[in-house]
Amino acid sequence: MQVEGTKVWTLREPVLPAPLAHESWDRLRERPEWTTGRLEAIEPWRVVTLEPGDVLWLPRGWVHSARSEGVSSLHLTLSLTAWTEHWAVGELLSRVVDVPGRTTFPADFVRDPGTAVEAVAALRRGLADWFAGSSDEEIAALLRTAAIREFPAPLRQVSAVLAGGVISADTVFAVHREAVLSAVPDGERLLLRLADRVLTLPANAAPVLADLLARERFTPAELPVPEDVIRLLWREGLLSRA
Numbered sequence: 592m593q594v595e596g597t598k599v600w601t602l603r604e605p606v607l608p609a610p611l612a613h614e615s616w617d618r619l620r621e622r623p624e625w626t627t628g629r630l631e632a633i634e635p636w637r638v639v640t641l642e643p644g645d646v647l648w649l650p651r652g653w654v655h656s657a658r659s660e661g662v663s664s665l666h667l668t669l670s671l672t673a674w675t676e677h678w679a680v681g682e683l684l685s686r687v688v689d690v691p692g693r694t695t696f697p698a699d700f701v702r703d704p705g706t707a708v709e710a711v712a713a714l715r716r717g718l719a720d721w722f723a724g725s726s727d728e729e730i731a732a733l734l735r736t737a738a739i740r741e742f743p744a745p746l747r748q749v750s751a752v753l754a755g756g757v758i759s760a761d762t763v764f765a766v767h768r769e770a771v772l773s774a775v776p777d778g779e780r781l782l783l784r785l786a787d788r789v790l791t792l793p794a795n796a797a798p799v800l801a802d803l804l805a806r807e808r809f810t811p812a813e814l815p816v817p818e819d820v821i822r823l824l825w826r827e828g829l830l831s832r833a
Contacts, residue, residue, distance in 0.1 A: 593641035596664035598657050600641060603633045605652035611677050616654060641666065674738055682737040683730065691717030742786035745770040745828030758821060760812035763833040768804040770829055783829075790827055796820055808833050 607614060641647055649655055684690055691714060699706040745767055773784040781797050783790040792800065799816055803809060824830045
């Protein structure tokens with residue numbers, strides 16, 4: 592997103608299909624077969640000049656380079672998180688307590704190809720047995736938990752505590768609805784899932800909460816939210832004084 596001045600971008604088609612996060616161009620250049628000359632030999636797909644207010648969207652993997660031409664230039668880069676199967680495998684291996692892989696490879700692993708093959712075969716059997724004994728529901732729940740942790744958590748608002756009883760019918764609150772990842776009924780409770788915690792509300796608060804989360808702002812005069820609910824959501828960073 593170009594903010595100030597202009598910038599010239601050279602775009603080339605991907606050199607890898609759906610590259611992963613660690614497969615940046617700098618990392619690829621560490622491989623003997625990948626050189627700057629190889630990149631320069633790829634015919635540019637397009638050369639574009641961005642001016643203030645212009646936005647350039649790059650699909651995953653497109654090779655791009657930028658230069659300014661004698662003027663002060665500033666742009667912002669916004670990247671989107673993608674949860675890939677590669678990410679999922681890494682999260683499983685790092686989070687599951689009973690996943691295979693704790694056994695130390697033999698000391699001759701490097702020097703003796705036969706020893707290396709035996710060690711890898713044992714690891715593969717262990718992983719295959721673990722996956723066979725784990726349900727899709729268990730694995731999906733674990734990966735969802737890992738993904739949720741990557742969302743920013745709302746900051747608790749000290750101002751909600753310090754404000755004491757200062758809430759009037761005309762107090763304007765901003766609603767940070769993006770912080771609520773899910774709202775799930777649980778008997779007489781309503782569970783609000785945030786990135787790093789779960790808030791508990793009475794189940795009968797579900798209709799008014801749904802109305803609240805559909806808004807960007809509200810006042811107690813417009814929407815009759817119980818004051819204790821307002822204070823909880825304010826304290827937990829889901830609301831702020833507008």
